[in-house]
Amino acid sequence: MEKRSIAISLPCTGDDEWQATREPLTTGWLTQGPKVAAFEKAFAERHGVSHALATTSCTTGLHLILVAMGIGPGDEVIVPAFTWVATANVVVYCGATPVFADVDRATCNIDPADVARRITPRTKAVIAVHLFGLCADMDALRAVLPPEVPIIEDAACAAGAAYKGVPAGALGLAAAFSFHPRKSITTGEGGMVTTNDDALADVANMLRNHGASISEEQRHKGPRPYLLPEFNLLGYNYRMTDLQGAVGLVQLQKLDRFIAEREQWAAFYRDALAGLGWLCMPQLPAEGGRHAWQAFVTYVDPETAPLPRNEIMARLQERGISTRPGTHAVHLLGYYRERYGIRPDDYPGARDCDANTMAIPLHNRMSKEDYEYVVRCLREIAD
Structure with a gap:
């Protein structure tokens, strides 16, 4: 039998993605701009949500969500014990405590029964990971949680997935997706936050741009170029580039x-x-x-x-x-x-x-x- 060479995963990109980068390169708009906005709009429509915010990775997307929720020292966030380390890391970044819950061996996803045993008065959220593209059992998870404890989706592997007819990304308070090359669609590095919560989206949008009150695109196209934005939040530089947005838009169509x-x-x-x-x-x-x-x-x-x-x-x-x-x-x-x-x-x-x-x-x-x-x-x- 002839020996073959088969990679565990390879991104499926080609001339379409190559050509898509021409416009950002020729216009000079390389940072977050119109291509990112178009990618966000299309991603939100595909996943049935009101808001999609592109980020540098799923990790930074999850971090944005937790910070926008006000999670910090003294708080606990339940996460599955079997997941990529970033799911737990983002909780630590906020100064909060990750509380692990076991997983179901058959699905590799978080076990709602074990989640129920981990809830305390300090529990502020549960991060449900849709591992390998299979959505967590959201109904069973919701059934064991107090009404005030929201579910955050770590949908790193789950672009295009669905649970009982509802797309991943629209199943909890907010979600974060990954566009790493091992994912189904890629922008190299990159991520996306989705939510139907207007207030959370507004805060996350400012946080990803250093805490600025308006985006760079709004400022450059506005009538008063001498104005700088207000910075009322301590934010981060978690913005996706327009080169990545152009590639992501093509990939999403596939x-x-x-x-x-x-x-x-x-x-x-x-x-x-x-x-x-x-x-x-x-x-x-x-x-x-x-x-x-x-x-x-x-x-x-x-x-x-x-x-x-x-x-x-x-x-x-x-x-x-x-x-x-x-x-x-x-x-x-x-x-x-x-x-x-x-x-x-x-x-x-x-x-x-x-x-x-x-x-x-x-x-x-x-x-x-x-x-x-x-x-x-x-x-x-x-x-």
């Missing part, structure tokens, strides 16, 4: 096609690998939902697998197939382990997902032969 292709090949994987009892397939969404398939993350059953997960990954790598752990258990990372005195067994679901999840290649630059090769290699490892 989002549904990208997801449809990934759905097709996710179904192929599920059928072709069904006979491997030791390799658990990713969970599908409930009726009315849509998985964004940012990644195809399996679970290697340590009791029945022919080899440990890491050995399987090493053997696939030898055959040219890139894999990755799903993500990490944040409570096992040195900073959080040492600062908060957390033990591995405090969150057994997250611990097990950390040890046993395995993402296999799924992206829009793979061929039919690539997918078939991945399946053949996994079957051979099992023999």
Whole structure:
């Protein structure tokens, strides 16, 4: 069998994106401007929200949301123990305390029952991560929370996803998306905040631009160029460039096609690998939902697998197939382990997902032969 070289993920960009950057480059408007505004408008419409604010990353987007909510020292924010570290980091940036909740091994998403056990009078929000493109169980989560505790969506992996017919980004008080190259659509680095809350959007809009009362575009196009904005908030420089906005606008137009292709090949994987009892397939969404398939993350059953997960990954790598752990258990990372005195067994679901999840290649630059090769290699490892 011919050895192939298959990346875990590759951005799907080309001449359309290249040509889209010409206008910002020729007009000289390179910082946040008309292309970002157009991208924000289109993204808000696609995800069914009133406001979309482009940022430098999903991390800065989440940080903006928490600061705009007034979260700070003495406050607690519940986050899943199995997620990318940024979900917890943004809470620490605010001087608040991240409180971890365990995850469901089947979905890798936050466990509402464990969230219920973590709520205290200091709980100010819960960050629900739609991990790998599967929306968290928002109804079950809302049912265990007091009415005054809002849900923030970490929708880094979930552009185009939906829960019971409602798009990701419109399911909580606010959400943050990522456009990192491993996501379904990309602007290189970049993120987006979405919300239907007018007041929160106004504050976040100022915060991302140093706390300025008006944007650079408004100031430059206004009738009084000698005026500088007021700065009544301590803000940040979290603005997206117009080069990125131009690329994002093109990528967004391809989002549904990208997801449809990934759905097709996710179904192929599920059928072709069904006979491997030791390799658990990713969970599908409930009726009315849509998985964004940012990644195809399996679970290697340590009791029945022919080899440990890491050995399987090493053997696939030898055959040219890139894999990755799903993500990490944040409570096992040195900073959080040492600062908060957390033990591995405090969150057994997250611990097990950390040890046993395995993402296999799924992206829009793979061929039919690539997918078939991945399946053949996994079957051979099992023999």
